[in-house]
Structures are given as structure tokens and as C-alpha cells.
Amino acid sequence: MGLPNGIQNANWHESVSVGVWKSLLLTGGDRAQGILGHxxxxxxxxxxxxxxxxxxxxxxxxxxxxxxxxxxYKEKMKAVHDKNIRGKEFKAGDLVLLYNSRLRLLPGKLRSKWEGPYQVEKAEPYGVYHLRHPSSPNIFKVNGHRLKLYHGERMKSNKEIEVFLLEDAPLGKEQ
Incomplete structure (x- = not known):
């Protein structure tokens, strides 16, 4: 008669009882006295x-x-920090600023990292927002983590916004 499952030791029952003993110790608490009497x-x-x-x-x-x-400790700290998170909920018609995450590739310390204002056209579940620039008919989707509420003056819907792009003076002629 062969030994069970590849065990070569003739005293395989002792190793099994030691394994059972270890599992009793690990699952039973601080001391095994609670499971079996001393x-x-x-x-x-x-x-x-x-x-x-x-x-x-x-x-x-x-x-x-x-x-x-x-x-x-991590669970408690997560609960404390999650309690202080302010939810950002935007509704259709709100004016928001969009965070420009690619700004770090361009030089300029004083350049703002926020673009806009954009108008929220539609809010979807899970923080997806459809935005439209007031001077453009194009609508695009953005993650809500990249938005913050615009607190500037409200724009009228029929008013057009003038955009001035500042460029360097052309080289060569100086006036």
C-alpha cells in the first residue's frame, strides 16, 4: 500500500498532526489553551x-x-480624510475652469494652469461632464476632477468673448 499523495516519510501521520496543530494555533488566537485543554x-x-x-x-x-x-490606523486616517472631502457637483449651465495638465511641458512660471471659463452642458454619472466654450459650438467630455467652479462674473449667452493671444514680436525689424 502506497503513501498518500507523494509523502515519502513512513511517519506521515505525525507531520499531518503537526500541520493541524499549527493551523489550530494560528486560527485559535493568542494561545491554544482556548481550543484544547493544556x-x-x-x-x-x-x-x-x-x-x-x-x-x-x-x-x-x-x-x-x-x-x-x-x-x-490607515482605515481610521482614511475615514478622517474622506470626511473632509468636498464633493464637486456641477449642473448644466454652471461656469467652470478646466485644469491644463500639459502645462508643465511649456515654460512660464506665471502662466495659469486653469483654462476657461467653460459652460457645463450635461452632467453624466461617475463625474463625466460635457463642456462647451462660450465662443465655440464644440462640446467635449472631461473628468470632473479636472474642473473647479468659476467665481467670476456671469456671462450673457448672446455676448461673444474676445480672445487675445499674446505672441512675441517678429524678429528682424524693430519699430
Whole structure:
């Protein structure tokens, strides 16, 4: 009769009982005394071996305790910070500024990172907004994280906006 599942040791039942013992220690809490009585353990495994296994289990629990404390701390801090987040909800007709994420490629310290104002045409679920520039009929989609409310003066719908682009003076002739 062969040994089960490739175990070459003739005393395979001892290794199985040690594995069961380890699982009892890890799932049972700080000490295995809550699962099985101390006297019963001593009679099964001998007094010195049980004491050593209890010490190892206690060391394992001490080793895992900082990880658990760190996880609990992170959960509490996340709850504190999430409580302070202000939701940005825009509705159709609001004027918003759009964050220009590609500005870092262009030089200029004093250049604003916010473009606009744009008008919100439609708000979709999950923070997707359809924007339109007041002087253009084109509508495009943007993530709501890139928007902030425009607090400047309200524009009238029939008023056109003049856009002035500042360019460098042409080289060659100076006047």
C-alpha cells in the first residue's frame, strides 16, 4: 500500500498532526489553551514540545500585531480624510475652469494652469461632464476632477468673448 499523495516519510501521520496543530494555533488566537485543554496537549505532544510551540505561536502573534495596527490606523486616517472631502457637483449651465495638465511641458512660471471659463452642458454619472466654450459650438467630455467652479462674473449667452493671444514680436525689424 502506497503513501498518500507523494509523502515519502513512513511517519506521515505525525507531520499531518503537526500541520493541524499549527493551523489550530494560528486560527485559535493568542494561545491554544482556548481550543484544547493544556493537559490534553501535554499528553499528546509532550510537555517541552508544547511549551515551545506555544512560544512560537505567541511570537507569531507578536510579529503580526504591527501589521494589524497599521491596517487599523490607515482605515481610521482614511475615514478622517474622506470626511473632509468636498464633493464637486456641477449642473448644466454652471461656469467652470478646466485644469491644463500639459502645462508643465511649456515654460512660464506665471502662466495659469486653469483654462476657461467653460459652460457645463450635461452632467453624466461617475463625474463625466460635457463642456462647451462660450465662443465655440464644440462640446467635449472631461473628468470632473479636472474642473473647479468659476467665481467670476456671469456671462450673457448672446455676448461673444474676445480672445487675445499674446505672441512675441517678429524678429528682424524693430519699430
Amino acid at each position: 493537559q490534553e496537549l501535554q499528553s499528546k505532544f509532550g510537555g517541552a514540545g508544547v511549551e515551545r510551540k506555544l512560544q512560537l505561536a505567541e511570537l507569531e502573534c507578536l510579529r503580526l500585531e504591527p501589521y494589524e495596527n497599521s491596517r487599523l
